[in-house]
Amino acid sequence: MNSTVELPLWLVLLLGALALWAALDRLLVPSVRFVLRRRVDRVLDELSTRLRIQVQPFKLTKRRVLIDRLLYDPEVLEALEEHAREREMPRDVAMARVRRYAEEIVPAFNAYLYFRLGYRVGRVVARSLYRVRLVTSDEQALGAVDPRSTVVFVMNHRSNMDYVLVAYLAATSTALSYAVGEWARIWPLQTLIRAMGAYFVRRRSNDPLYRRVLERYVHMATASGVTQAVYPEGGLSRDGRLRPPKLGLLDYMLRSFDPAGERDIVFVPVGINYDRVLEDRTLLLDLDPEAPRPGGFAAARTTLAFLGRNLRQALTSRWFRFGYAGVSFGRPVSVRAHLAARGAEHAAADRGAAGTLDLRRLSREERFEEVARLAARLMEEVGRAVPALPVAVAATVFARRLEEEEGGPMSGLEVKARIFALQQELTARGAQVYVPRGDPEYAAEVGLRMLTLRRLVEERDGCYAARPAERAVLAYYAHSIAHL
Numbered sequence: 003m004n005s006t007v008e009l010p011l012w013l014v015l016l017l018g019a020l021a022l023w024a025a026l027d028r029l030l031v032p033s034v035r036f037v038l039r040r041r042v043d044r045v046l047d048e049l050s051t052r053l054r055i056q057v058q059p060f061k062l063t064k065r066r067v068l069i070d071r072l073l074y075d076p077e078v079l080e081a082l083e084e085h086a087r088e089r090e091m092p093r094d095v096a097m098a099r100v101r102r103y104a105e106e107i108v109p110a111f112n113a114y115l116y117f118r119l120g121y122r123v124g125r126v127v128a129r130s131l132y133r134v135r136l137v138t139s140d141e142q143a144l145g146a147v148d149p150r151s152t153v154v155f156v157m158n159h160r161s162n163m164d165y166v167l168v169a170y171l172a173a174t175s176t177a178l179s180y181a182v183g184e185w186a187r188i189w190p191l192q193t194l195i196r197a198m199g200a201y202f203v204r205r206r207s208n209d210p211l212y213r214r215v216l217e218r219y220v221h222m223a224t225a226s227g228v229t230q231a232v233y234p235e236g237g238l239s240r241d242g243r244l245r246p247p248k249l250g251l252l253d254y255m256l257r258s259f260d261p262a263g264e265r266d267i268v269f270v271p272v273g274i275n276y277d278r279v280l281e282d283r284t285l286l287l288d289l290d291p292e293a294p295r296p297g298g299f300a301a302a303r304t305t306l307a308f309l310g311r312n313l314r315q316a317l318t319s320r321w322f323r324f325g326y327a328g329v330s331f332g333r334p335v336s337v338r339a340h341l342a343a344r345g346a347e348h349a350a351a352d353r354g355a356a357g358t359l360d361l362r363r364l365s366r367e368e369r370f371e372e373v374a375r376l377a378a379r380l381m382e383e384v385g386r387a388v389p390a391l392p393v394a395v396a397a398t399v400f401a402r403r404l405e406e407e408e409g410g411p412m413s414g415l416e417v418k419a420r421i422f423a424l425q426q427e428l429t430a431r432g433a434q435v436y437v438p439r440g441d442p443e444y445a446a447e448v449g450l451r452m453l454t455l456r457r458l459v460e461e462r463d464g465c466y467a468a469r470p471a472e473r474a475v476l477a478y479y480a481h482s483i484a485h486l
Contacts, residue, residue: 055176056149057113057176060222061177062111065108069105071222072107072218072222073101073104075218077218078100078215078218082096082097083096085099085211096211099211100215103212103215104215107201107203108201108219109179109195109196109199109200109201110197111177111179111197111198111199112198113177115198116173116177116199117173120173121169121170124167124170124173125170128163128167131280132163132276132277132323132324132326132327133323133327134167134326134327135326135327135328135329136329136330136331137330137389137436138331138387138389139331140333140334143333143334144331147268148266150227150266151265151268152226152229152265152268153176153268153334154224154229154232155178155229155231155269155272156233156270156381156384157231157272157384158235158244158272158273158274158384159233159235159238159245160279160482161276161281163276164233165180167274168272168274169231172231179201179229179230179231180195180200180230180232181200181201181203181231181233182200183202183203183237184202184203187202201223203216204216216254220255221254224254224255225258225265227265232251232252234251234252234381239481240285240288241286241477241481242477242479242480242481242482242484243481244381244384247377247380247381249370249373249374252373253369253370255267256337256369256376257361257369259337259361261360262358266336266338267337268337269334269335270334271331271332271333271334271335271383271384271386272330272384273330274327274328274329275388275389275483276324276326276327276328276391276393277324277326277327277391277392277393277394277448278452278456279478280324283475285478289474325391325452326392326393326448328391328436330387332383332386332387335376335380335383338358340379341358341361342358344372345358359372361373385485385486386432386434386486387434388482389434390433390483392438392446392448392449393452394480394482394483395421395424395428395483396417396449396450396452397476397477397479397480398480399417399421400466400476401476401477401480403468404468404473404476410467411466413464414450414464414466417450417466418446421446421449421450422442425442428483431486433486456475457469457472458472458475458476
């Protein structure tokens with residue numbers, strides 16, 4: 003009874019670790035989960051009285067449940083069987099691939115992280131880098147949207163800051179579910195992005211099985227009323243211009259839409275612009291396939307130099323934020339109303355009875371034609387909403403000057419006169435021109451100062467001239483309002 007039992011040290015440590023794990027699992031983890039659950043419930047109770055567009059039950063459903071719903075969706079199972087048959091692979095192997103796709107796509111929305119942590123971080127980051135301005139918003143039209151509708155924000159894609167900026171500005175009204183590219187699938191960023199309600203998209207995947215899984219998830223979210231945010235352009239603008247819309251996600255949302263159903267789909271156009279896009283030179287580099295690409299070390303050195311220069315300016319009180327970041331919300335576009343109008347046009351052309359166009363009854367080619375028509379209309383509305391910020395207006399003036407025969411320096415008065423004239427021209431065309439402080443002269447000074455500080459324009463003896471070497475960068479900012 004009193005004999006000594008000797009155990010190796012590694013076994014004692016292993017048993018101790020297992021005992022600690024059991025204690026944590028049985029005592030601490032349930033307590034932490036209970037506390038977090040209470041905090042989430044309190045956030046949701048508060049949001050139910052504050053948000054214009056409520057958080058839908060679909061977003062609050064456990065991720066595992068959504069994955070299982072996706073796995074056993076009839077259309078996904080049909081695609082799985084076809085995939086396994088064509089490639090002569092076991093069904094279990096095909097199902098494992100579908101499960102991997104579903105786990106990659108389906109988010110894990112956490113209301114507490116989104117509205118407490120995400121909103122505050124987004125606000126600090128956006129306001130630290132830019133003077134954030136909501137240029138215009140059609141509140142009356144937005145307020146008239148049926149609460150049962152699925153609201154989808156469609157926007158131009160200028161910078162990766164778009165995600166932060168729009169989510170921050172929209173957080174007082176709703177929680178957005180973004181479609182995010184593969185660039186963000188790195189740990190721990192992907193975990194945080196999923197918790198914010200975003201889902202990942204392989205934009206260049208040609209795998210029909212993956213496309214069907216993604217399609218069914220988008221359909222489930224849209225049919226359940228999840229508020230989403232999409233970039234129809236499919237990626238960042240490389241030259242500053244609006245890009246033609248891609249139809250993939252829009253088609254997934256619309257192909258099963260029932261125009262006589264309870265839930266409408268309402269697209270809200272969002273126009274975004276910046277006085278400075280942090281990635282501008284990198285994006286322009288993509289336009290020249292023969293331009294030398296910096297290696298990883300050179301890129302890191304450039305980034306550190308950029309950060310050091312801005313930190314030094316901040317410490318010496320010579321640092322300016324990167325100008326204005328402007329967002330405009332346009333007039334909502336109802337899919338139900340759009341299809342009713344298209345049905346009337348078809349009836350008038352065919353001399354038949356008027357009726358709402360139903361995309362479900364069209365052939366694939368006809369449906370894509372109608373989706374393309376709607377996408378073009380949405381991009382037109384998005385373009386109309388893009389605000390003309392001070393740098394874009396000033397850059398347009400200097401870009402035009404470079405194209406003139408004389409193309410020489412301009413006096414400060416001439417620069418301002420041209421900026422005033424362009425502002426008036428844009429306003430007459432119905433563009434959203436942002437004039438800081440309501441003072442056109444100050445707006446001209448802001449635009450000119452930003453271009454001078456970035457050495458895109460040089461000043462000598464009170465005269466200003468664009469640097470020919472920076473022609474591409476000036477054109478990049480001028481292109482942001484060229485469609486206006």
